[in-house]
Amino acid sequence: MIDNFEYTYLPKGKVILCACDQVYFEIFFNKLYTSFTKNISEFNQLHIHLINPDINLINSIKKDNTMSNVSFSWEGEAQISLIKKLKININDWEKILPIKIKKMLLAESLRGLRYVQRYVQFLYNQALSLGIPWRFLISKNYIKKSFSKTYYASRRFALPRKLLTKTTHILFIDIDSEFKKDLNISFSEDFSVQAIKRKELGWSNFYAGLVFVRMDEVGKSFIENIYKMINDSLDKNIFYWGIDQSCLDMCYEKNLLDSFDKNYMDFTQDSDASFISYKGDKKWNQVGIKKRFRFFKMRFAKYYLKFHIRFIFNFYRWIIIRTDKKLFAFLFNVKSMLIRSSARLSWDKESFIFTDNLFPSFKHRIRHQIRCNDIYEFGIKRRLDNLGESYFLDKINFTDGDIFLDCGANVGDLKLWFDFNSIQIDYRGFEPSPVEFQCLYKNVHPSTAHNLALWNKDSEIKFYISSQGADSFPIEPKSYDDTIVVKGVRLDSYINTQIKCLKLEAEGAETEILQGLGKKIKLVEFITADLGYERGVLCESTLAPVTNFLIKNNFELIDVNHNRVSALYKNTLL
Numbered sequence: 001m002i003d004n005f006e007y008t009y010l011p012k013g014k015v016i017l018c019a020c021d022q023v024y025f026e027i028f029f030n031k032l033y034t035s036f037t038k039n040i041s042e043f044n045q046l047h048i049h050l051i052n053p054d055i056n057l058i059n060s061i062k063k064d065n066t067m068s069n070v071s072f073s074w075e076g077e078a079q080i081s082l083i084k085k086l087k088i089n090i091n092d093w094e095k096i097l098p099i100k101i102k103k104m105l106l107a108e109s110l111r112g113l114r115y116v117q118r119y120v121q122f123l124y125n126q127a128l129s130l131g132i133p134w135r136f137l138i139s140k141n142y143i144k145k146s147f148s149k150t151y152y153a154s155r156r157f158a159l160p161r162k163l164l165t166k167t168t169h170i171l172f173i174d175i176d177s178e179f180k181k182d183l184n185i186s187f188s189e190d191f192s193v194q195a196i197k198r199k200e201l202g203w204s205n206f207y208a209g210l211v212f213v214r215m216d217e218v219g220k221s222f223i224e225n226i227y228k229m230i231n232d233s234l235d236k237n238i239f240y241w242g243i244d245q246s247c248l249d250m251c252y253e254k255n256l257l258d259s260f261d262k263n264y265m266d267f268t269q270d271s272d273a274s275f276i277s278y279k280g281d282k283k284w285n286q287v288g289i290k291k292r293f294r295f296f297k298m299r300f301a302k303y304y305l306k307f308h309i310r311f312i313f314n315f316y317r318w319i320i321i322r323t324d325k326k327l328f329a330f331l332f333n334v335k336s337m338l339i340r341s342s343a344r345l346s347w348d349k350e351s352f353i354f355t356d357n358l359f360p361s362f363k364h365r366i367r368h369q370i371r372c373n374d375i376y377e378f379g380i381k382r383r384l385d386n387l388g389e390s391y392f393l394d395k396i397n398f399t400d401g402d403i404f405l406d407c408g409a410n411v412g413d414l415k416l417w418f419d420f421n422s423i424q425i426d427y428r429g430f431e432p433s434p435v436e437f438q439c440l441y442k443n444v445h446p447s448t449a450h451n452l453a454l455w456n457k458d459s460e461i462k463f464y465i466s467s468q469g470a471d472s473f474p475i476e477p478k479s480y481d482d483t484i485v486v487k488g489v490r491l492d493s494y495i496n497t498q499i500k501c502l503k504l505e506a507e508g509a510e511t512e513i514l515q516g517l518g519k520k521i522k523l524v525e526f527i528t529a530d531l532g533y534e535r536g537v538l539c540e541s542t543l544a545p546v547t548n549f550l551i552k553n554n555f556e557l558i559d560v561n562h563n564r565v566s567a568l569y570k571n572t573l574l
Contacts, residue, residue: 005163007073008061011045014169018177019049019156022057028176033070035179042183043171049159050074051152073163153208154230154244160215160223172211178276183264191258192218195248196265206248206257209277210265222256321369325352328369335377342379345372351439356380365439366411384417391528392559392568393417396501400424403497407454407513408505408530410436412443428494430454432463432486433472454506455488456515474509475536490516498574501526508535510542514549521553525574532565541565 016036020028029048036046046069050057053074061072156172164170192214195206213219229247251257266273320331329345329352336343342357345366352372354364356379364380366372376383388394391414398404398418402425406414409429418425429444431437432453441449453461453474464473464480473480474488491513502524504510510529514521527550531543543565547557555569 005073005075005159006058007071007163009071010164010166011047011071012166012168013045014043014171015045015047015164015167016040016043016171016173017047017049017156017159017164018173018175019051019152019159020175021051021152022053024152024175025050025053025057031178032175033067037069039179039181040183043169044069046070047159047164048072048175049156051155052076073159150234150243154247157223157226157230157244157247160213160220161227168215170213170215172208172213173275174209174277176278177209178269178278179274180271180276181274183274192216193222193251193257194260195257197259205252206245206259207265207277208244208248210275211248212260218256222251225254225256226251317373320373323369325369328372332372332377339377341377343376345376354380364411364413364416365442367435367439380416380420383413384420387413388417390530390561390564390566391503392561392566393528395559395568396526396528398423398425398500401426402500403428405491405494405499405502406430407491407503408507409440409444409449410505411439412449414503415444415447432461432474433465434484436472450494451486453486453488454491454513454516455509456490456512457488458490458493459488460485461488473507473534474512475507477507477534478537478539490518492516492518492520495520495523497523499524501528503527504529504546508540508542511545511549514546522571522573525571527555527569528566529569530564530566543567 018032025048033046048070050072051074058074160167160170193212195208195211197206213222215223226244226247229250230243233243233247248257263273265275265277267277267279269276269278316335320328323331325347329347332343332345335341336345344355344357346353346355352366354366354372354376356362358379358381362380366376393414400423402423404414404418404425404427406412406427406429409415409431412427412429415425415427415429418427427444427447429440429447429449430453431440431449431451434451437449437451441451453463455461455474461474463484463486464475464477465482465484466472466477466480472484495517504513504527506513510531514527517524529542529546531541531546533539533541535542543560547567547569550569551557554572556572558568558570560567
């Protein structure tokens with residue numbers, strides 16, 4: 001093993017190199033390997049770098065001794081966890097990189113919709129001209145999902161630095177490729193690094209699917225530069241799949257890269273070119289691929305359909321959260337009927353009244369449009385099921401009369417979970433924001449509700465308010481709408497007896513609240529906490545500091561919800 005890389009053996013001499021995940025490997029490797037063995041004489045080795053392969057694939061590779069001209073390396077998925085911290089600002093990206101990122105993302109999102117592509121492109125341009133932000137036209141989740149593709153595409157350029165140090169020449173390719181005949185490339189002696197320049201104008205000038213590097217001083221300098229460019233971009237939260245192409249452009253500007261004959265590479269199977277790099281429909285309609293990939297293509301089509309449906313709802317969401325309250329309630333109800341949801345909404349000049357047709361007697365007050373649209377659209381049952389799962393409430397043996405402290409109660413949704421499960425809990429809610437507290441008080445009455453902030457000392461606290469998101473932050477966040485001053489108290493002044501469960505959702509201030517428990521933390525049996533990436537300007541998670549604090553105070557970690565980043569702890573002394 002070298003660093004985090006494992007391998008069968010390390011190749012020498014002239015090597016063809018590509019990196020991919022397991023899915024692409026299982027689909028395209030056999031065809032690439034067959035064409036390499038049949039047609040290539042100049043390069044003696046094919047090296048495949050796998051990202052996130054399962055143990056069965058690794059074991060089969062280790063046992064296979066039939067492919068002497070193929071070597072393998074692999075690594076796990078540690079880097080992909082960075083997606084949780086992803087912050088997207090495409091406008092900043094385009095200032096840093098010589099690439100039309102918006103154009104690229106839109107074109108990719110429209111692939112497969114050839115008959116409406118031009119019309120959608122027109123509508124997109126018109127929307128931008130009207131000042132509608134790009135983030136409502138290009139799904140943020142779509143960009144996030146392209147993170148792994150970014151990592152796979154750019155990872156190959158890191159391998160020569162530490163892993164493939166004994167190579168003399170490297171030809172970087174994509175695995176969804178095929179050698180139709182021997183390359184016989186007349187590499188210029190004046191240039192150590194060469195790539196194929198695009199025939200047409202696009203968002204970048206070079207293809208990354210065929211890049212030649214002679215590992216002399218200039219070639220090694222290219223490897224170091226492109227590796228640094230990619231890492232610098234990732235450090236700046238620039239995650240998109242065309243990053244390797246963009247970095248090739250920057251290397252060209254530094255005179256580290258030259259172009260070679262375009263005739264070596266094409267994109268259609270019937271071409272006379274030596275090397276075929278399959279794109280779009282041509283990738284999936286190849287002989288020997290189409291049948292094997294029928295299921296994958298179905299999944300692919302579902303993904304694009306899902307994306308375009310999400311696009312419509314993102315646009316709808318952008319409109320309705322800016323409408324009049326009564327109009328918003330009307331549009332919410334129209335949407336509910338269209339998606340066959342039982343959720344309904346009305347406005348009583350003070351707050352929204354949330355009802356559910358499946359539960360005629362149920363009424364719940366909500367204040368903010370975004371929360372209404374995003375959280376309650378599929379009815380109260382779905383909302384409570386998600387809450388129960390997020391906070392592990394089913395794993396705690398509640399009985400009637402148990403005390404439940406809801407710190408960061410918002411409008412009291414957790415009280416509803418106990419009501420719907422017929423548990424007569426002794427509920428005590430804490431909510432610092434006055435707007436949410438008004439709803440909380442009415443929703444949980446006659447249970448106790450306190451309009452104050454919990455902290456590690458008794459003092460006034462400056463709170464940062466995000467009005468539409470119904471969030472209030474005791475620690476200055478990256479963005480907020482307004483500030484208020486609220487009364488802050490220690491939680492130990494409100495505890496005189498054993499507490500069954502303490503729930504924490506404090507937008508990054510969970511550690512300070514726990515400090516405010518003092519010695520009375522011994523009276524708390526369970527603690528369930530939202531520990532997501534919400535603390536301060538850097539949007540840090542509080543999972544590690546909260547866990548360390550509780551372990552020191554005789555708690556053990558019972559479970560973690562990785563989707564929401566929440567955790568359940570139990571007092572080992574009770």
